[in-house]
Amino acid sequence: MNREPIKLVVVSAGLSTPSSSRLLGDRLAEAVRQSAADGGRPVEVRVVELRDLAVDVAHNLVAGFAGRTLAEAIEAVAQADGLIAVTPVFSASYSGLFKSFFDVFDNDALTGTPVLIAATGGTARHSLALEHALRPLFTYLRAVVVPTAVYAASEDWGGSGDPLIDTLPTRIARAAGELAGLLLARPPAPRAAAGAVVQFEQQLAALRPE
Template sequence: MRIESNPNRRETEPEQRDGPFRLVVVSAGVGDPSSSRRLADRIAQKTLDSLANAGTPGTVSVVELGPLAVEIAQAMVAGFPGERLQEVIERLAAADAVIASTPVYKAGISGLFKSFVDVLDNDLLLAKPIVLAATAGSSRHALVVDDQMRPLFAYLRALTVPTSVFAAPEDWAAPDLIARIERAANELAVLLRSGAGRMIADGAWSGYQHQFAGNATRAERVTSDVDFSSSLMLLAAGGGTRSRRAEEPAA
């Protein structure tokens, strides 16, 4: 069988957007400064550089999980997030891509990081491009990213880039770490510009299982006939009722 190339075939063009790509860094580091945050910042900057070189701007916002530790624990017990944690979840839902970075403790990812992921809706990161990164005190933990983080985000049906990034103390000045950061950042930039994640989610959104009254940005496409802003629906979703004062029109 002979396959001929089509001379009229056009290369994939960047996704047309009204604004810059929104990247969100999630860091579970608790030090000051945190090596996990420093690693995520390097990946984010390289991603911005790659996007800029292709003529597509991007912005970065940072979520530090340390200050949210109490709210994360309360959300795991109560079943719904507090105000600050809800704002973070909504920011993730609206993000075009995520850079997730965690320290490694006792041969495993941070408990704080895992607890945060546990309170997220299962469909919040569906087909969203994500870079996985981790730091540790020894290179013996280098496989934790692919052994523990990658299956976790696969369960959430996120679109993780092929290259993960790990840094031990001896890696910070090594050319190999710089090369992996650049490779992961370029992979993320290509996914963003191609619009692959958005097309995957848009094309099969109704075929996935979604959480009732969830935070995923496409939830309205499958529940457009339900008004979740009513007091009854807020109560059913575990968020409590709005006060009468809040419902009254302004004078």
């Protein structure tokens, strides 16, 4: 049986501290870890907080070069065995920072990567953003998106203990089980590094005369 650790990356686009998007990402990652452990595989979790990369992402979009910190985050995502992507919903869609981060990737960087999509917002009215915005984005990037997407509105965090009302834990468990199932079904394989991401210093060195 394969005992190699599964590399799971959580991308959180939450802007506040603490962030409900980060909280949801952490709960999903823990549920995936537990489900994978039941299948005999440990999970190594890395969290990428896009809030800390906002300036680097903007510079990359303008200059076309990824700085060291952003390049490391891109490589971590591209090399992951699985991905949990969580964004707050603004104006019925993902945040601009979330979209800008994934705009940096080559179209084939996430090919075949199992992805669990999730979002947070103030009202359940925005839950459809998962299906009309996030799922098409990762389908375009050729990722394998699990069937269950998880949306957490403000009222989902104050559970009453009623299983007919408090469905967030159930949705988290179902989505995590689906992602863990995909991860357990295939061995970790080295993914193509985000080769298009070249350090700015290297770009400058290439322009210097011999």
